[in-house]
Amino acid sequence: MGRIIVANRHGDQVVEWDPAVVTEEGRAAVAEAEKLISEARARGCAVSKKVDGKHVLDNAPFDPQVEEYQIIAPIAGG
Amino acid sequence: MASWLQSIRPPNRLLRLLRSLGLADDPNPGDRPELERPWLINWQWVPKRSAGPGFGPHEYARARARGAEVARATFGDEQWDKLRRQGFLDLRSRRIPGLTYRLRVGRRIQLVWDSVEEAMGSPWPYDYLCINPTYPLPAVEYAAQLYLYLRDREDEVVRVAAPQPFDQPLGRVF
Numbered sequence: 001m002g003r004i005i006v007a008n009r010h011g012d013q014v015v016e017w018d019p020a021v022v023t024e025e026g027r028a029a030v031a032e033a034e035k036l037i038s039e040a041r042a043r044g045c046a047v048s049k050k051v052d053g054k055h056v057l058d059n060a061p062f063d064p065q066v067e068e069y070q071i072i073a074p075i076a077g078g
Numbered sequence: 079m080a081s082w083l084q085s086i087r088p089p090n091r092l093l094r095l096l097r098s099l100g101l102a103d104d105p106n107p108g109d110r111p112e113l114e115r116p117w118l119i120n121w122q123w124v125p126k127r128s129a130g131p132g133f134g135p136h137e138y139a140r141a142r143a144r145g146a147e148v149a150r151a152t153f154g155d156e157q158w159d160k161l162r163r164q165g166f167l168d169l170r171s172r173r174i175p176g177l178t179y180r181l182r183v184g185r186r187i188q189l190v191w192d193s194v195e196e197a198m199g200s201p202w203p204y205d206y207l208c209i210n211p212t213y214p215l216p217a218v219e220y221a222a223q224l225y226l227y228l229r230d231r232e233d234e235v236v237r238v239a240a241p242q243p244f245d246q247p248l249g250r251v252f
């Protein structure tokens with residue numbers, strides 16, 4: 001099971017998918033997750049992924065096999 | 079870009095009353111709000127240190143509790159315990175010799191120098207860096223995000239940082 005933690009003013013909200021599910025619904029969940037990551041990056045957000053139990057910032061394309069992504073807010077001075 | 083006005087929700091107490099009377103549908107069973115994509119919203123007019131309209135004490139408490147869970151997962155247990163114990167986390171700069179970034183929850187980054195000589199080479203005229211998220215976040219959750227930026231993308235931090243002569247709470251976290 002993969003998931004994206006969307007950090008927002010609610011603390012976090014989670015989008016999940018199961019890469020093992022090959023049904024239409026499963027593919028749609030993966031596509032939705034990929035779209036969310038692309039959209040956030042296009043708006044200046046960073047993305048981290050969990051590697052060996054800890055999060056690291058990541059520039060690689062979306063991978064449905066990743067256990068956990070997190071969308072990180074863009075930063076600004078002042 | 080959408081306006082934050084679109085995020086206004088009807089009064090929660092009234093909605094709860096209507097739902098208890100069976101006069102209104104509950105769109106989010108389990109008390110979970112719909113997925114909010116904050117990068118699509120213009121937060122410019124939301125007051126400082128506020129999550130915006132529609133947030134009461136219950137929503138703030140819930141957001142902070144969830145933010146702390148995410149922060150713990152992001153920091154890892156060791157760093158999380160250290161942060162709680164000492165109230166800050168120190169990260170050595172990989173880019174600027176003699177510099178340590180002191181990260182504190184909800185406050186500006188403090189610059190700590192190994193020596194006066196190295197401080198003289200600072201790219202900034204002051205010892206506090208004001209860096210905010212572009213949308214409201216619980217302070218502890220943002221601290222974890224800033225930790226990732228400092229550790230993995232220091233160039234971005236150096237690029238956007240606004241140096242300040244004094245310490246102050248950040249404006250876009252709560």
